[in-house]
Amino acid sequence: MNFFESIIIAWESIVANKLRSLLTMLGIIIGVSSVITVSALGQGGRAAINKEMDAFGANRFGIYYKYNPDNPITDADVFTLQDVLAIKEISPAVESIAPISWDTTSIRSKGKEIGVEIAATTADYAKIANLKLDAGRFFSNEDENAKRFVAIISESLAKELFGSSTAIGKKIMVSNRPFNIIGVLAREESIFSMGQDSKLMYIPISTYFSYSGTNWINGIQGKAVSQNEVDRAIEHSLSILHRRHRNEDKYDAWNSQKEMDSVNQVTGIVTLVISAIAGISLLVGGIGIMNIMLVSVTERTREIGIRKALGAQEIDIMIQFLIESLVLSFSGGVLGMFIGFGVSKIIALFIKIPTFISWQMVAIAFTFSAGVGICFGLYPARKAAYQDPIEALRYE
Amino acid sequence: MIQVDNMTKVYKSGENEVVALKDVNLHIKKGEFVAIMGPSGSGKSTLMNILGCLDKPTSGEYYLEGKAISQLDSRQLAHIRNKKIGFVFQNFNLLPRMNALRNVEIPMIYAGVSSGDRRARAMEALKSVGLEDRWHHKPNELSGGQRQRVAIARALVNSPRIILADEPTGNLDSKSGAEIMEIFTELHRNGATIVLVTHENEIAKYAQRIVFFRDGRKVDEKSGELL
Numbered sequence: 001m002n003f004f005e006s007i008i009i010a011w012e013s014i015v016a017n018k019l020r021s022l023l024t025m026l027g028i029i030i031g032v033s034s035v036i037t038v039s040a041l042g043q044g045g046r047a048a049i050n051k052e053m054d055a056f057g058a059n060r061f062g063i064y065y066k067y068n069p070d071n072p073i074t075d076a077d078v079f080t081l082q083d084v085l086a087i088k089e090i091s092p093a094v095e096s097i098a099p100i101s102w103d104t105t106s107i108r109s110k111g112k113e114i115g116v117e118i119a120a121t122t123a124d125y126a127k128i129a130n131l132k133l134d135a136g137r138f139f140s141n142e143d144e145n146a147k148r149f150v151a152i153i154s155e156s157l158a159k160e161l162f163g164s165s166t167a168i169g170k171k172i173m174v175s176n177r178p179f180n181i182i183g184v185l186a187r188e189e190s191i192f193s194m195g196q197d198s199k200l201m202y203i204p205i206s207t208y209f210s211y212s213g214t215n216w217i218n219g220i221q222g223k224a225v226s227q228n229e230v231d232r233a234i235e236h237s238l239s240i241l242h243r244r245h246r247n248e249d250k251y252d253a254w255n256s257q258k259e260m261d262s263v264n265q266v267t268g269i270v271t272l273v274i275s276a277i278a279g280i281s282l283l284v285g286g287i288g289i290m291n292i293m294l295v296s297v298t299e300r301t302r303e304i305g306i307r308k309a310l311g312a313q314e315i316d317i318m319i320q321f322l323i324e325s326l327v328l329s330f331s332g333g334v335l336g337m338f339i340g341f342g343v344s345k346i347i348a349l350f351i352k353i354p355t356f357i358s359w360q361m362v363a364i365a366f367t368f369s370a371g372v373g374i375c376f377g378l379y380p381a382r383k384a385a386y387q388d389p390i391e392a393l394r395y396e
Numbered sequence: 397m398i399q400v401d402n403m404t405k406v407y408k409s410g411e412n413e414v415v416a417l418k419d420v421n422l423h424i425k426k427g428e429f430v431a432i433m434g435p436s437g438s439g440k441s442t443l444m445n446i447l448g449c450l451d452k453p454t455s456g457e458y459y460l461e462g463k464a465i466s467q468l469d470s471r472q473l474a475h476i477r478n479k480k481i482g483f484v485f486q487n488f489n490l491l492p493r494m495n496a497l498r499n500v501e502i503p504m505i506y507a508g509v510s511s512g513d514r515r516a517r518a519m520e521a522l523k524s525v526g527l528e529d530r531w532h533h534k535p536n537e538l539s540g541g542q543r544q545r546v547a548i549a550r551a552l553v554n555s556p557r558i559i560l561a562d563e564p565t566g567n568l569d570s571k572s573g574a575e576i577m578e579i580f581t582e583l584h585r586n587g588a589t590i591v592l593v594t595h596e597n598e599i600a601k602y603a604q605r606i607v608f609f610r611d612g613r614k615v616d617e618k619s620g621e622l623l
Contacts, residue, residue, distance in 0.1 A: 005505055012493055306489045309450060310550070311478020311506040313471055389450045393489070 003323075010324035013296065014331070021328060024292040027285020028332030028372060029339060031278045032365045036340025036357065038274040041347060042267050044356040053260050057130040059095075059224040061234050061255040063241065068249075077250050079217040081205070083241055084122070087222070091236035093229040097222035098125040099205055103212070107172050109161045116157060117200045118174070120208030128223045131202075136168045136183030143182075144204040152183035154200040172201075177211055179203065230255050282368060285332065286376035293325050293380035304384055305392025318385035325377025326370060333369025337362065397558065397589055398424040398447065403456030405442050405612075416442040417453070418612040424591060426557075429584040431600040432593045434609035440593045443609070444562045447591060448481055449473045461557065478506050482551030486563035488543045490535040490550075496522060497531040500550045507554055521549035525579060541572030548579055559583065561592040565599055577602045 014021045065073045084099045103118040125131070126138040131152075139150050151172065158167040158181075171178040185200070209215055220241075224233035234253040241251050297304070304317055341357065348355045400422040407414040417439045424430050432440045445451040446458055449465060458465045460476065468476070477483075490499045500518035509517065522528050525545035535543055544564060551559055561580070565573035581602055584590055592603060600606050608616040 005511070016493060302489075303491055306491060307502065307506075308474065309448070309477060309483050309489070310503045311474055311554075313474045313506070316506055390445055393450070393485075 003319075006320050006323040007327060009320060010327040013300075013324060014328060020292065021331075024288050024328060025285070025332030025335065027281050027288045028329050028369050029285075029336040031281035031285055032333045032336025032369055033340035033343060034274060034281065035278040035365055035368075036337050036361065037344040037347070038271060038278075039361045040340065040344035040355040040357045041353065042271050043358060043361075044344075044348065044354040046264065046267055047356055048353045049260070049263050053256055055130060056256055057128055057223060058256065059227050059230050060128060061222055061224065061230055061237075061253055063220040063222075063234075063237055063251050063253050064218075066250055066252045071249070073250065077245055077247055078215070079220055079241070080215070081217075083244055084220055086244060087220070087237050087240050090240055091233060093224055093233035093236055095223045095225045096124040096127050097220060097237070098122045098128055099217045099220050100125065101205060101208060101214075101216060102218050103208070105174055107161075107174055109172070114157070114160060114199060116174075117198060118208070119200060119202050120205040121202060122205055125202070125221065128221050132186040134184045134186045135166065136181070138183055138202070139204050144206050147204065147206045147210045149177055149179045149207055150182045150204065151179040152185060152202040153181055154185045154198060155187040157199040157201065158184045160199065174201075174203075175211055227257065230257055282372050285329070286372040289325050289329055289373060290376040290380060292328075293321060293377055294383070296324070297321060297380050297384040300384075301387060301392045301395035304387050305389050305395065308387070308389035309393060314385040317387075318381045321381035321384045322374065322377050325380065326373040329369045329373030329377075330366070333366055336369070337365055340365075397426040397428070397461060398422065398591070399459040399462075400443075400447075401457045401459070403443075403446070403453045403458065405439070405446065405451070406454045415612050417446075420456070420612075420614050422607065422614065424589065426589055427584075427587050428605065429580070429590045429603045430592070431603035431606045432591065432609060433595060433600050433606055435595065437611075438609040439612040440609050441562060442612075444560055444591070444593050447558075448483060448560050449476050474506075478503055479554055480557045482554070482556035482559045484544070484547050484551050484559065484561035484564045486566040488535070488540075488547045488567075490543060490546060492535055495532050495534050496527060496538065496546045496549075499535070499546055500553050503550060503554045517553055518549070521553040522546070524552065525549045539572070540568050541575055544568060544572070544576050545579065548576070552583070558589045558591065561590065563593055563595075565594070565596070570598070573599065 063079075065077070079099060081099060084097055087094055088097050098121050101120040103120065104115060105118055106113045106115050108114075119125075122144055123139055123141050131138065133152070134155060136152070138152055139148070143150050151174075153161075153167060153172075161167065161172065162170060167181050167184050170181050172181065173179075179201075185202075205217075220237070222233060222237065224230040234255060238251055238253060242248050307317060344355045344357075400420055403417055403420045403422075404415070405417040407416055420439075420443065422443075432443065434440050442451070446453055449460075449468075452466060460480065465473070465476075483489075490496075491502070494502075497515070497518050500521050501514045504514045504517060519528060519531060522531050525548055527542060527545050527549065530538060530542060533542075535546070538546065544567075548564075559580075564580075565576055568576065577599060580590055580592065590603075592599070594600050604619065606618045607614060608618070
């Protein structure tokens, strides 16, 4: 029996019962489209997060105070600029390291009050956080040593203050002191910022200490020499800090790799759950196909009899019905793929992440839908093949 | 060509046994045109099914071209139905979704004929029954007589040794029936072996030889001219 001929016959019988065929395919369509949607969003999301992590700064880590109400942080425990220098001096695993202090202030511009976040740090921070500038430069060690009143402001703050005209060289007043704007940060395209850029300014930490009267450092951030050295860099930093402050268990650390792993773990679980749902709907779809194929075999008993009388072998009949269920499930698979593709694009539009459909995913979806067609088509096809020709011919 | 020895066919339905054929002996030579007559329930259709390798006798043996059919498996039987036997049914048994041409192509699909040859040969067969200009019509777009001619074209297309026709004119008016019988007569003249079941004298008289059945037994035999 000609394979191509079987496909034509199968296609004709599917087209002859359009609605029934579509309903039969529904399970497969839902299964495949959900697999495609989830994988397109999952893989796209993961790629976006990876990119985000790169932008955030690879091999990055940070040290912070451990919160413990029974063992609160005292003045003696507070990070100092000397701590930072010491870590840089001692640990070979640390490439660069910077203290950071956070503060908020409001600045006046054209009669408006604007709330601004201040990040006071050292020149090395630009390297650690992989900061990109639209214009100007980040402050230097010299600016820092001279406690100059210089600031690098975020793109949204620049727009707020100066509109489309250049911000470089302009002055802004913070706590009644004029800060010279020497740089503007590039706009952050981040899935976490949801398209909104924070109003932020970076200033030298020495300048901050000089005018604010505080010596408080919120945290220390650093960059390891390589991905493999991140753990060692953290270990060194913590032990140096605890030794210098003669305390223990006061500080803790985060690192970008660990954050990444936990994100991957979450997306992994979500993928697993959706895959299970997809698996169940493929199973249900398969049962639907088996059901409709059994109906089709009964309806076409006479056709089977005629074909047998005209010389069809059992295997010919079997292949014909098997191809029919295969075409049914495969069409469902193709349809599901397009729907999944469309749905993932629409969702991506709303949550602003890229989609990515790998050819492996397409291959898996097709293999599964075809597999379902064959597995669940086998029993009806066998039933058709082993009909008694005389009984089949007499069937009304 | 066809040799039937002491053939008996018993159907079991629950407790009851129905004897459809009882000790039938029949010999049909190559090129013969034989009509089988009898009232309904006389076993003529059962005989046709066995001759057509669709059914097997309970006892006795059926030799087709010297080959004992009981020794063959289902694959070989399908092969015989495909290549050696051409079936014509009372109710035509065309596939409703396919046009005339594709209906005629079916036996060749199972004979493994390439699609180009299939088309040409199917067209040729339709031409021989005068339906070449109706090839694209579906069965429900054809009259009863035309349908039966398509079925005959289908039966002929693999050049079978024997044509088995079970009441081929049973669903046709007398004019169409006569046309169909003309086709059979023409086939017979060209050397075909034909076995035809009927209960009409009008139809049976086209045959050379008439075999009468009653209650599963062969009761009489006559020459066609004697009717």
